[in-house]
Amino acid sequence: MKRVVITGAGTINPLGQNVPATLDAMREGRCGISGLEFRDVERLQIRIGGQIKGFEPEAVFNRQQLSLYDRFTQFTLVAAREAVAQSGLSFTDQLSERSGVVLGTSGGGLTTQDENYRVVYEEGKNRVHPFVVPKLMNNAAASHVSMEFNLRGPSFTVATACASSNHAMGQAFHMIRSGMCDVMVTGGSESMLCFGGVKAWEGLRVMSRDGCRPFSATRNGMVQGEGAGVFVFEEYDHARARGAEILCEVKGFAMTSDAADIVMPSKQGAARAITGALRDGGIALERVGYINAHGTGTAANDKTECAAVSDAFGAHADRLMISSTKSMHGHLIGGTGAVELLACIMALRDGVIAPTINYEEPDPECALDVVPNVAREAEVDVVLSNAFAFGGLNAVLALGRA
């Protein structure tokens, strides 16, 4: 089996519009959650979110591109450009045929749908823009990345709600490890912060009106965010041969299904995914120093996740660190695992563990070292990224130092 490394990273999210800005914010424990700004927000009960502000698509894309790029595609391309530039790769000839794109998203072009439903239902118009379909389709972002960088191998989109990005990156990992591809551009993107998107979530009554406080006894729900994270996954020898800078190694991946409930998480399903990722990478439990938690800030997730980590790690659960960066950037749904992978890379490369901010009061059901409020310096050897989706679909990645 081939080894897989990461040679490029890119992002745009509520904490920053590139990787260095995002890592600075995570190091400082800054909060990117603020008042939502969009049409009809006054008709919502939930009015906070991790919304990307100060991003001007017109400065990045031309008018023709904007007629085809939903906000989730715009985010993807911004992140992909940063990642591919860092990798130093250009995709020509044979490499182009052995490279592809696998991205995660849950809502795809939800903003485009929302705007156009408004046009036909609310405004009563009988005509919509001719590009509505190619703009809203879930694979639009993956396709535009393939076109921009000439990636002519396998490309597709994965939609598993909150685990979409991790499932996507797991596919990319498998495709390189098996020898099918040399390079995969992978990660995920989400942009659901529009009236219809938030209104739908509001109905489920799991959203907080005042902030995201994972693992804290005072938590009262999740806060949604938007943005993208994109990475260049590359076969190890290929990266070495061209002298590329290796950010870290992708060592293991596992996915499980709870097969139990459409919204309530299961401890067993999560624990099996964690244990599976370690087994897949041949990693001893004791080597894991940090877990980037799913940590949504809901009552159900946080206690179930802590119980799963305790089950999977036994006594070592009390020696590792686990933090939820959703406290800072919110829950990016289908893009969340990708942005959170940046915290994993920071832990491995810079020895900085991103904190769980807004931590106010210990919860006996979440009695792990959640790195409360302030980032910590620590050398770690192996890190995990957890993602547990609605529908009981779990995906855990294990990363190690380059």
Added chain:
Amino acid sequence: MDIKQQIIEIIAEQAMLEPSDVTMDSTPESLGIDSLGLVESIFAIEERFDISVPFNANAPEQSDFDISSVARIVEGIEKLVAEQT
């Protein structure tokens, strides 16, 4: 039909029971209503009475709205309806 009877009918429908099986001291759990069922019941009640119920599924016990029994739910809804008129 009074508010109490309407709420009992909504809850009974959610629990797939006859209204006569729903008593004032029944709890959502005793009627077999899970968290999703509860959210759906609250939604149906909001639609019926055109009110907004302050209920957070994350922390039902900490919400401003008491759902510990059918009696509590009826009391809460009666108060919200009265406040509205």
